[in-house]
Amino acid sequence: MTLPVKDRFHLPEGMIYLDGNSLGPLPRGVEAAVSQMITDQWGAHLIKGWNVDEWMAQPIRVGNRLARMLGAEDESIAMGDTLSIKVFQALAAGLAMRPDRRVILSDNGNFPSDLYMAEGLIQLLGDRYELRVVAPEEVEAAMTEDVAVAMITQVDYRTGRMHDMEGITRAAHAAGAVMLWDLAHSAGAVPVDLGACNCEFAVGCTYKYLNGGPGAPAFIYVRPDLIGTAQPALSGWLGHDAPFAFEPSYRPASGIERMRVGTPPIIALAALDCALDSWEGVDMAELRAASLHLSEVFIAEVEARCPALTLVSPRDGAQRGSQVSFAFEHGYAAMQALIARDVIGDFRAPDIMRFGFTPLYLDEGDVRRAVEILAEVIDNRLWDRPEYKQANRVT
Amino acid sequence: MTLPVKDRFHLPEGMIYLDGNSLGPLPRGVEAAVSQMITDQWGAHLIKGWNVDEWMAQPIRVGNRLARMLGAEDESIAMGDTLSIKVFQALAAGLAMRPDRRVILSDNGNFPSDLYMAEGLIQLLGDRYELRVVAPEEVEAAMTEDVAVAMITQVDYRTGRMHDMEGITRAAHAAGAVMLWDLAHSAGAVPVDLGACNCEFAVGCTYKYLNGGPGAPAFIYVRPDLIGTAQPALSGWLGHDAPFAFEPSYRPASGIERMRVGTPPIIALAALDCALDSWEGVDMAELRAASLHLSEVFIAEVEARCPALTLVSPRDGAQRGSQVSFAFEHGYAAMQALIARDVIGDFRAPDIMRFGFTPLYLDEGDVRRAVEILAEVIDNRLWDRPEYKQANRVT
Numbered sequence: 001m002t003l004p005v006k007d008r009f010h011l012p013e014g015m016i017y018l019d020g021n022s023l024g025p026l027p028r029g030v031e032a033a034v035s036q037m038i039t040d041q042w043g044a045h046l047i048k049g050w051n052v053d054e055w056m057a058q059p060i061r062v063g064n065r066l067a068r069m070l071g072a073e074d075e076s077i078a079m080g081d082t083l084s085i086k087v088f089q090a091l092a093a094g095l096a097m098r099p100d101r102r103v104i105l106s107d108n109g110n111f112p113s114d115l116y117m118a119e120g121l122i123q124l125l126g127d128r129y130e131l132r133v134v135a136p137e138e139v140e141a142a143m144t145e146d147v148a149v150a151m152i153t154q155v156d157y158r159t160g161r162m163h164d165m166e167g168i169t170r171a172a173h174a175a176g177a178v179m180l181w182d183l184a185h186s187a188g189a190v191p192v193d194l195g196a197c198n199c200e201f202a203v204g205c206t207y208k209y210l211n212g213g214p215g216a217p218a219f220i221y222v223r224p225d226l227i228g229t230a231q232p233a234l235s236g237w238l239g240h241d242a243p244f245a246f247e248p249s250y251r252p253a254s255g256i257e258r259m260r261v262g263t264p265p266i267i268a269l270a271a272l273d274c275a276l277d278s279w280e281g282v283d284m285a286e287l288r289a290a291s292l293h294l295s296e297v298f299i300a301e302v303e304a305r306c307p308a309l310t311l312v313s314p315r316d317g318a319q320r321g322s323q324v325s326f327a328f329e330h331g332y333a334a335m336q337a338l339i340a341r342d343v344i345g346d347f348r349a350p351d352i353m354r355f356g357f358t359p360l361y362l363d364e365g366d367v368r369r370a371v372e373i374l375a376e377v378i379d380n381r382l383w384d385r386p387e388y389k390q391a392n393r394v395t
Numbered sequence: 396m397t398l399p400v401k402d403r404f405h406l407p408e409g410m411i412y413l414d415g416n417s418l419g420p421l422p423r424g425v426e427a428a429v430s431q432m433i434t435d436q437w438g439a440h441l442i443k444g445w446n447v448d449e450w451m452a453q454p455i456r457v458g459n460r461l462a463r464m465l466g467a468e469d470e471s472i473a474m475g476d477t478l479s480i481k482v483f484q485a486l487a488a489g490l491a492m493r494p495d496r497r498v499i500l501s502d503n504g505n506f507p508s509d510l511y512m513a514e515g516l517i518q519l520l521g522d523r524y525e526l527r528v529v530a531p532e533e534v535e536a537a538m539t540e541d542v543a544v545a546m547i548t549q550v551d552y553r554t555g556r557m558h559d560m561e562g563i564t565r566a567a568h569a570a571g572a573v574m575l576w577d578l579a580h581s582a583g584a585v586p587v588d589l590g591a592c593n594c595e596f597a598v599g600c601t602y603k604y605l606n607g608g609p610g611a612p613a614f615i616y617v618r619p620d621l622i623g624t625a626q627p628a629l630s631g632w633l634g635h636d637a638p639f640a641f642e643p644s645y646r647p648a649s650g651i652e653r654m655r656v657g658t659p660p661i662i663a664l665a666a667l668d669c670a671l672d673s674w675e676g677v678d679m680a681e682l683r684a685a686s687l688h689l690s691e692v693f694i695a696e697v698e699a700r701c702p703a704l705t706l707v708s709p710r711d712g713a714q715r716g717s718q719v720s721f722a723f724e725h726g727y728a729a730m731q732a733l734i735a736r737d738v739i740g741d742f743r744a745p746d747i748m749r750f751g752f753t754p755l756y757l758d759e760g761d762v763r764r765a766v767e768i769l770a771e772v773i774d775n776r777l778w779d780r781p782e783y784k785q786a787n788r789v790t
Contacts, residue, residue, distance in 0.1 A: 010438045019442045026438035034433060034662070035426050042608055043405045043421035047414045047739060055609055082657025084631030085480060092519060108643065113632035113657065116645035120630030124487060124519065133643070158641075207658065213437055214450055214661035235515030236479030237508035246553075246744060248503065248528070250511035262477025262508065263602065266609035267429070268663050344442060349641060 021356030024211030033274035071193030090201035092233030094149035101148035109156035155185035155321030189322035212272035236261035290359035336388035416751030419606030428669035466588030487628030489544035496543035504551035550580035550716030584717035607667035631656035685754035731783035
């Protein structure tokens with residue numbers, strides 16, 4: 001497989017898309033697959049779709065496709081809900097595995113929603129727990145014996161800094177803690193081997209590097225030896241061992257189905273299922289090499305041509321995910337000016353210009369052109385124009 | 396408006412669909428609307444869709460459409476997640492409003508997932524709470540002063556028995572309890588007036604009578620005077636007052652947005668948004684009259700022609716939602732035989748044959764034909780054929 005495989009995606013003419021770390025582009029075939037699902041399944045079969053189209057099996061069937069990309073066993077990943085919900089499920093299950101401990105450990109590079117969900121869970125549990133947030137480089141040292149669950153996002157959403165999953169998981173286990181990884185910026189971005197990592201839980205979303213579409217279903221992984229005992233705090237009927245027996249009390253499924261909650265989002269799963277086709281034949285090691293190459297070119301070119309910008313991502317590629325961030329005082333307006341010129345990155349407060357590198361649909365020419373346009377924006381102080389200073393973007 | 400409005404739906408030729416209480420049929424226009432969203436919004440705008448296509452406003456904008464159908468104020472309903480998740484949110488928020496009370500009251504006609512979610516929440520809270528489940532007719536008498544939250548489904552999923560929302564809410568309030576209604580089998584089925592009811596919370600799904608598609612997003616209503624203080628236990632970033640400020644701590648939005656959790660399911664919301672168009676000009680009182688008429692015809696005809704079947708729904712239409720259930724010893728196989736003849740109802744253990752009456756796309760002729768075919772199945776003991784006895788249906 002030679003990357004990129006641009007023909008697998010709808011890419012607007014002239015756009016250089018460096019925001020696949022936020023929302024992936026539309027893979028070819030998704031619109032047709034969703035239309036087909038709506039018309040030929042829902043429209044033609046109505047309620048019978050649950051049987052004849054095997055909708056009920058979809059959350060695990062699609063989960064199995066993801067499992068193969070993430071070094072996980074079949075039947076260890078369930079799709080559904082949103083990443084925030086899956087964080088809550090994993091955290092609650094993890095705390096229940098360490099009933100004598102009271103600390104959730106995270107780092108301040110974690111995505112805020114993960115921390116918010118932990119706060120909400122702790123409040124719900126009567127404030128008997130503590131959310132301990134340390135600097136990213138202090139995570140290993142902070143693995144003390146009061147930590148029940150360590151919840152870390154592998155790749156920092158702002159800086160792209162990447163944690164060593166296996167090393168941190170070993171440190172967590174040495175301290176007796178449960179390890180929960182958030183793979184939002186990892187799945188489809190860097191090679192992940194959940195089996196080798198040996199973490200108890202992993203969660204992630206599918207609308208970034210996996211290109212599942214806006215609000216695509218999330219995933220949760222539970223290490224196979226723990227699936228039969230992990231407590232599903234959000235104990236909805238589709239996690240029940242026999243959902244259609246309508247028993248009066250909850251009894252979790254023996255398999256990963258226990259992490260399902262409500263009715264699966266069939267239309268969204270059809271979109272994601274088709275989107276995963278664009279990974280066919282893609283080797284993750286090759287993808288990683290291409291991602292690092294694109295990132296290195298970008299860093300070198302920006303540093304050569306835009307000295308006002310300061311690299312805030314790790315310079316060492318081995319410590320960086322598939323994105324590069326630069327700090328710039330006028331970053332918000334500069335990013336608006338860049339977007340107006342069809343180079344799409346995004347901005348994260350207070351001053352971070354963020355660029356994602358997705359080798360499925362980006363090549364070196366795209367990256368070099370993007371830097372040329374960025375240099376024009378900076379050199380000509382286009383960020384100083386009033387139209388780029390309006391704070392009207394929500395993402 | 397003269398009902399039905401069959402031309403607003405794709406209805407397979409020859410099928411009589413009496414299962415809109417489980418999954419509504421495909422409304423015309425949905426496939427095109429979803430295609431348009433995928434191609435012209437996601438495909439063309441990518442990440443900019445959050446701004447130019449106003450995706451971020453979608454959960455409340457669609458919620459406002461629903462609010463108008465349910466007698467609720469604008470900005471009092473948020474869409475997203477699944478009904479089970481919304482039950483959890485409402486229950487947790489309700490318990491926090493009555494910190495000195497320890498009982499969640501429900502009835503044994505409630506949908507099992509509601510009870511399961513309550514069980515899971517109670518376990519999470521350290522078993523300091525009690526889930527008290529009484530018979531449907533005992534709900535009012537069970538409103539004792541230890542009840543924190545009364546969680547009742549207005550229309551019983553098995554029998555169609557309908558509770559008096561206003562009366563039970565008054566009883567709950569007289570006892571000082573918070574009232575939570577599950578409208579899964581009400582929204583789009585019977586007139587609902589949340590304002591007059593005065594309940595604190597309501598939740599529901601949109602894939603039944605609202606025809607939003609399999610796994611369509613759920614909704615949660617919070618009484619406007621309580622929105623500013625209701626605690627969102629599932630405190631995800633999209634419930635934050637400033638999601639894109641990425642603050643380190645959770646701070647709920649002042650409005651109903653606080654009941655959002657993760658990223659909104661944009662594709663599914665586009666389907667639902669279009670599906671709601673099929674309600675244009677429909678008067679709920681007229682719909683209710685038509686539903687009762689269809690149900691009365693069905694009951695009279697079945698009782699006249701199939702004496703082996705026993706009505707288990709209330710005979711009094713005022714106490715019945717928009718479905719009718721009959722008990723029959725061989726109900727499972729009889730329903731399979733009926734479905735094989737393109738009359739689609741469903742089965743609920745142990746012996747209930749369930750039929751939904753949806754005046755948007757059913758007329759009296761359909762109902763009479765359905766009973767003729769049912770009578771054939773019963774008279775000819777088709778339920779005794781081996782092919783109908785296989786327990787292979789999941790819904």
